[in-house]
Amino acid sequence: MEGGEAVTGPVRSARGTGGSSRDRILARVRTAVADAREAPEVTRAYLTTHTPDAPAAVLDLLHENLAEYRALVHRTDADGLPALLARLVADHGSSTVLVPPGLPLEWLGEAGPVRVQDRSASTAAELDTVDSVVTGCALAIAETGTIVLDGGPDQGRRRITLVPDHHICVVRAPDQVVASVPQAMARLDPTRPLTWISGPSATSDIELDRVEGVHGPRKLEVVLVTG
Amino acid sequence: MSGTFVGMPAFPEAAREAVGNRTLRANLRHATHTIRDKRAKAVAELADWQQLREAGKQIKNHTLRHLDRYLVQLEESVVRAGGTVHWAADADEANRIVADLVKATGEREVVKVKSMATQEIGLNEALAAEGISAYETDLAELIVQLGHDRPSHILVPAIHRNRGEIRDIFREEMGSWGRPAPDGLTDSPAELAEAARLHLREKFLRAKVGVSGANFMVAETGTLVVFESEGNGRMCLTLPETLISVVGIEKVIPTWQDLEVFLQTLPRSSTAERMNPYTSMWTGTTDGDGPSVFHLVLLDNGRTDTLADEVGRQALRCIRCSACLNVCPVYERAGGHAYGSVYPGPIGAILSPQLRGTQREIDASLPYASSLCGACYEVCPVAIDIPEVLVHLRERVADRGGKGHRLEKAAMKAASWAMDRPAVLAAAERAATRTRRLHPKKLPGAGAWTDSRELPELPEKSFRDWWKGEGR
Numbered sequence: 001m002e003g004g005e006a007v008t009g010p011v012r013s014a015r016g017t018g019g020s021s022r023d024r025i026l027a028r029v030r031t032a033v034a035d036a037r038e039a040p041e042v043t044r045a046y047l048t049t050h051t052p053d054a055p056a057a058v059l060d061l062l063h064e065n066l067a068e069y070r071a072l073v074h075r076t077d078a079d080g081l082p083a084l085l086a087r088l089v090a091d092h093g094s095s096t097v098l099v100p101p102g103l104p105l106e107w108l109g110e111a112g113p114v115r116v117q118d119r120s121a122s123t124a125a126e127l128d129t130v131d132s133v134v135t136g137c138a139l140a141i142a143e144t145g146t147i148v149l150d151g152g153p154d155q156g157r158r159r160i161t162l163v164p165d166h167h168i169c170v171v172r173a174p175d176q177v178v179a180s181v182p183q184a185m186a187r188l189d190p191t192r193p194l195t196w197i198s199g200p201s202a203t204s205d206i207e208l209d210r211v212e213g214v215h216g217p218r219k220l221e222v223v224l225v226t227g
Numbered sequence: 228m229s230g231t232f233v234g235m236p237a238f239p240e241a242a243r244e245a246v247g248n249r250t251l252r253a254n255l256r257h258a259t260h261t262i263r264d265k266r267a268k269a270v271a272e273l274a275d276w277q278q279l280r281e282a283g284k285q286i287k288n289h290t291l292r293h294l295d296r297y298l299v300q301l302e303e304s305v306v307r308a309g310g311t312v313h314w315a316a317d318a319d320e321a322n323r324i325v326a327d328l329v330k331a332t333g334e335r336e337v338v339k340v341k342s343m344a345t346q347e348i349g350l351n352e353a354l355a356a357e358g359i360s361a362y363e364t365d366l367a368e369l370i371v372q373l374g375h376d377r378p379s380h381i382l383v384p385a386i387h388r389n390r391g392e393i394r395d396i397f398r399e400e401m402g403s404w405g406r407p408a409p410d411g412l413t414d415s416p417a418e419l420a421e422a423a424r425l426h427l428r429e430k431f432l433r434a435k436v437g438v439s440g441a442n443f444m445v446a447e448t449g450t451l452v453v454f455e456s457e458g459n460g461r462m463c464l465t466l467p468e469t470l471i472s473v474v475g476i477e478k479v480i481p482t483w484q485d486l487e488v489f490l491q492t493l494p495r496s497s498t499a500e501r502m503n504p505y506t507s508m509w510t511g512t513t514d515g516d517g518p519s520v521f522h523l524v525l526l527d528n529g530r531t532d533t534l535a536d537e538v539g540r541q542a543l544r545c546i547r548c549s550a551c552l553n554v555c556p557v558y559e560r561a562g563g564h565a566y567g568s569v570y571p572g573p574i575g576a577i578l579s580p581q582l583r584g585t586q587r588e589i590d591a592s593l594p595y596a597s598s599l600c601g602a603c604y605e606v607c608p609v610a611i612d613i614p615e616v617l618v619h620l621r622e623r624v625a626d627r628g629g630k631g632h633r634l635e636k637a638a639m640k641a642a643s644w645a646m647d648r649p650a651v652l653a654a655a656e657r658a659a660t661r662t663r664r665l666h667p668k669k670l671p672g673a674g675a676w677t678d679s680r681e682l683p684e685l686p687e688k689s690f691r692d693w694w695k696g697e698g699r
Binding site: 041 | 254257258261262272273274275278279281282285286288289291292293294295298299308314315316320364365366367370383384385386389390393416417419420423424427428431432445448450456457458459461462464465466476483484485486487488490491494498500501502503504505506507508509510513515516517525527531532534535537540
């Protein structure tokens with residue numbers, strides 16, 4: 001049977017006879033557009049940001065937009081971070097907290113609950129028994145109220161911010177805060193696995209009634225750290 | 228899912244039933260108006276919306292013009308990042324590739340992220356025939372699957388079901404698929420969502436194979452992107468050991484930067500949010516994080532036929548936002564099922580007849596499932612001129628013959644002849660207004676469309692005459 005063959009390693013050149021589906025599809029594409037007009041290059045007349053370049057105002061916008069999509073937003077400075085994190089974990093009633101391998105040690109210095117280090121051998125079922133997870137982020141986008149994770153050492157594997165029901169994410173302002181989506185794209189590395197998070201998991205599938213919390217963490221808390 | 232689109236009646240026949248169903252019409256009206264109003268607000272926030280729309284259109288046009296180049300580049304990028312690329316000319320081939328890949332893992336079940344492409348090819352049914360259970364994990368798709376039903380909207384596929392029906396479906400069906408619905412389940416959306424969470428969590432935690440589609444594929448990096456809200460997508464994309472993504476060839480875009488356009492236009496057009504709760508981007512495989520095996524199945528299945536049509540190819544720009552459904556007066560009344568395809572609404576009316584051809588009655592009737600009001604074009608984030616394609620496809624159907632089609636073609640020819648000749652048009656309008664007492668209330672011979680509505684009253688004077696006289 002022709003076609004459907006996998007291409008692994010170096011891409012193989014088009015076969016002469018018989019023809020794979022790859023060759024047939026590419027040939028059909030070429031025939032289809034043979035007489036088409038040349039498409040002009042893309043004109044990027046859109047804005048790179050919709051927000052004036054004022055860090056304090058951008059941070060306020062981030063706060064507002066995160067809150068509008070039902071993330072719980074807190075503010076503190078570096079000195080106040082450990083106490084705040086300890087309080088948030090305690091308020092949720094958590095007895096265990098998952099931590100990615102590179103989370104700064106001092107962040108959870110005052111936390112009472114048992115710290116669970118994520119290991120590659122940790123199964124999804126094991127992660128499902130942990131109450132909370134604390135991570136950093138790659139950056140946050142003010143205009144859309146989004147935090148982006150890129151699997152860095154203070155964020156860990158994608159699954160650790162997915163399976164537990166309570167996610168606390170620390171954003172360091174102003175360094176990690178950008179105003180707009182185009183600004184974020186320019187700073188992100190596409191070779192890393194990226195997760196864009198805008199509020200807790202939600203659905204409007206039943207009569208368009210918004211329900212927070214389906215499969216992802218039902219409680220998302222974002223801590224904006226300044227200074 | 229036992230629902231199937233095979234043997235669907237033509238649109239007018241299928242729509243008649245829906246139009247007579249008052250509950251369905253009320254649900255649809257509420258849903259479409261709610262989303263459309265929210266969308267308008269979300270779009271109005273961006274001063275550069277028209278520029279973003281134009282950029283989105285240009286990116287897609289440029290990609291389609293050089294689709295061969297970008298597909299080859301995408302393949303190289305995905306392979307370089309550790310993935311494997313397969314090419315499927317049609318639905319059967321795609322289904323066979325996926326079934327073989329699943330069987331090779333030794334597994335007998337897969338978890339699925341909502342994907343239009345896998346619905347289009349009937350993947351779940353094909354896998355079932357091979358003894359493989361495919362579990363839909365999007366809440367609405369779960370409702371559709373458990374209800375042995377068909378999706379009726381691109382974004383909210385179970386919008387035709389109300390909460391009571393959903394509770395009944397969960398009570399009756401969940402037990403035979405896995406964890407049963409909790410005792411005493413009520414019809415509150417929060418409780419129903421919780422029931423779905425519990426039912427699906429056991430499936431996520433043990434899943435070894437995930438199947439997805441993708442909203443975008445970036446040629447230069449090999450990155451795939453999935454937009455979602457519930458977190459079921461993240462579960463399927465990160466917990467299994469093997470990930471298989473089935474994606475239409477038109478979903479490729481050239482550069483990483485191009486994504487910044489659609490990251491702004493898709494959520495606002497679709498869920499009317501500044502950003503949807505979760506967007507996942509992955510490039511091949513990552514050591515120690517997520518699936519260690521990644522397969523990409525590139526699907527043609529009629530797309531190259533569509534690409535060959537000079538007018539119709541713009542339908543391939545579609546990013547599946549569903550904004551056109553929510554503004555369409557025909558969709559609002561007829562509902563999604565009448566379109567006989569996984570692609571309902573205005574975009575479905577131009578996509579299905581092109582992907583599947585117009586041999587079947589349903590596909591030949593779809594280009595007529597429109598009043599050509601143009602609202603769909605106005606809201607389209609990639610500026611697809613849906614009315615233009617509808618008229619073009621009507622000509623194609625009319626050319627094929629049939630009594631009704633010949634009449635339609637003659638009428639269209641006469642109309643365009645008159646439109647090209649202002650004096651004739653003016654005379655015809657004048658004749659129409661002067662004989663208006665003689666006009667029937669219904670158009671004779673126009674069938675189902677006019678049975679459920681009356682003709683508008685003709686004014687005493689034509690617009691042209693009014694403009695010339697007292698109107699100025």
